[in-house]
Amino acid sequence: MMFGRFLLVLCVFLAPLRALAAAPSDLPSLYFVCAAASEAAYGGELPELLRARLAAAGWQIASYETPGYKGTVGRFFHMVRRSEDGGETHLIAFPGTERGSDVWTNLRLGRAAFGGTTPAEFLAVRDTRVTECKETPLVHRGFLDYCQAALFTDALPAYGNRTAGEVIADELRAHPAAQVFLTGHSLGGAAAVLAAARLSDMGVPAEQLVVTTFGAPAVGNGAFVRRYEGRFILHRVVMRGDPMKDVLAAPLGFQQFGEREAWTPARSVAKFPHAMIVYVDAAIRRLYDAYGGDNAFLFLMGTPNRAEGRMLYVAPIETALDETLAEDAPYMTAVLRDALHVRNAAVVFAAGSGGLSEEGLLSGLNEHLAAARAAGAEEMVAYRIAGAKIRDAHETYRLTLERAVYDMDGNLIAAGSHSARTGTLTPIETVLYLLAQD
Template sequence: MKRFLLLLLCSLMLYAPTTGHTEAKSEYETAYKLYIAAGASAAAYNDRTGALASRYLQQDGWKINHYVQDQGHPGPRFLIANKEGADGKDIYIVAIAGTETTEDIKQNLKVEKVYFAGAAPEEFVANAAKKDVPDTQPKVHRGFNELWQAGPTAKLRKVSDVSLISLPDLLANNKDYTLYLTGHSLGGAAATLAGAGLISMGVNPEQIEVITFGAPAVGNDAFSSQYEPVLNLTRVVIDGDPVTGVLQTISGGYTQFGREIKWTIPPTLDEPHKLVGYVDLAIKNYYDKRQQAINDGVELPTENIKTAGGVYIASLNNNLSSTPEKDFWYMREALWDEYRKKLPEYVIESKDSGGSWREKAIAAGCRWAIVPEVSSMTLKQEKNIYHVNLTQTVYEVASGAVVDVAIYSAATYNLTPLEAFIHSLREMTSEQVIWLKK
């Protein structure tokens, strides 16, 4: 379901929220959190996507530990990531993987409700076993409840001297820490119950935020009424995602709550529940809100522009076909972010004003010039499948000689065009920049 969803993780980390106009700043901060949460949700999986996502998170300074279950043992697989925030306070993310195994499917099918209450883990277990509890009490999906309660049985994926963190103790002993719980689908359901459970066990609600993607409802009206006032829950839903309403339809008695953010499925996808779509839209939402914040005067980190000796970056040449062309603006933003991260000194041609890029590079006092191009090719036998190609040509400005050419391509079998572009971009910039060291 997922390949290379997180290949731009480091790029988007460049613009962590700072200060500015209140509304634009708030929307920007939310978009940033949604992007990070979507990335962490993909990183929670035990596959190549998860490995790549974890690597890029670590490159940006996140410390990550993955936890898994013994073979055949039901329970969540998740990661715990932490990093010091811009304000000096520690941020923790717990991202829970969605449906991956046969055991996960079995948990999904346990749709009967159990009593949800307790001030300690053992109390939750005992209360869930009680019979004939009236529906006026908070009740939740039995399978989802068993999943989050099995969290302490998880073990580190790799042998380490790190032990499983006690989240209630961590937050109780560090009042300025913030915990984000997130996940896609089944993972989002478990994250919601984990957040409610931590609050019941005495954790300050202001230290917890839950962000889910395409998650089903988890409890009845009484559960929603009890936890909606105290649990900071944001539910991201792609319009038409059937999973978000499946329990209300199949078994009844389930209620969604929290803030709902609804997105529209990308035109290149035909299934609104896929994680690939949520990641694509989280990236686009981030860039949209960032641009809006810039337009409204929100202070962002300044670009590292130097008047001489750097790299001149020409405008991105656009040779995309009609459908991928809709993502061009986002591709350009991702490209610029990657160059900002990789190049110590640069000048970006933000608008193609015509004329020779070499003349403009000379005027800017740059030694090198990069001329990038993006193109696409439609595969005739496949619906909505494209090859997205990224070409980077590097010139020595003084002589006009080509010193390096890189061409990368990715298909959209399990990606959107934007994600395919970012995959190629990350692969390209991971190569050693030999010409820059001359």
């Protein structure tokens, strides 16, 4: 599939992307990649970190937004990964609510008719008089205008002066073995569902359309569900306590459908069940639960290699966390290990436990130095993650990442620490943010 210039704003594990291309039934990988894509579509510290890592890895980046009906601004991110054998995995991510125009889009609660097989017909059906005929698919007017503006209204130079939706549909019909993955959070998830329905009406078979939404509201009435259920693959991820999933059921009579995946937020982030960072946090946990901390996928591709090819020995990563954060510790150390593995051309991790700051510092230091020399390492590094709740701040923590570097004679040659508050990031994500500052 050749889509011209592509947008790629995505934090990914390398292996999940390969698994996603080869085996979409690998749900932990699918959920993580889509969650990361949905988060990266927003502004803020974590999305900025994710974009920088992917740009450094050589991914092509472009962005698209087009004005629509009554001030609606449709935005989407078209993401692609090319494998060494020439294969491609395509992902369309729609941002959720973060602009004033998005708020007004959400508040436009009128119902609009949904149907047609071409962009011109889509607009004509949308503008017809809404009836109460039970077999007329009706959808949220604001969500429809958002999706319509993004993919099916304006001809874009990057897509050969056609709408992006037309090009995507043509490519999928021409390549029956190809798939496109559509994703988004909240408003973005609603747009992803409507985009898949539009592509289905343009003749794309169900098996080529894979949709994963996070905390997305229902988009249409019973007639919409009856017409489109089964016409694309829909994974609907819902966090326990997230109110958005039911917000439009009563006032508009809309219904959810698709395969419902129920997640539970960690104790350390339970205050924010609708936030996309919480969905990303849960996706990371589920990925490591599925594959194990020592065998989990490589993270943050494209980080500069500080070791410049030298062998690095990493002592056991220590944690000093309060009770609420204790359950996060295995995931914090796992993502830190993976990030270090990618960051250094050659790295050896110490077996077992027993960090350098524990009792018996000298004996522990000598033991690890001996292991580092045996591995041919030129430097040894020790990391410690500390964290505690901030007084009078509900579910907000101060995390610190400490680093000490030793030469093979046991001399301390470098040391440093970075700290940050959680809130805009979850504790697990904050560890990765702190490593990026190191």
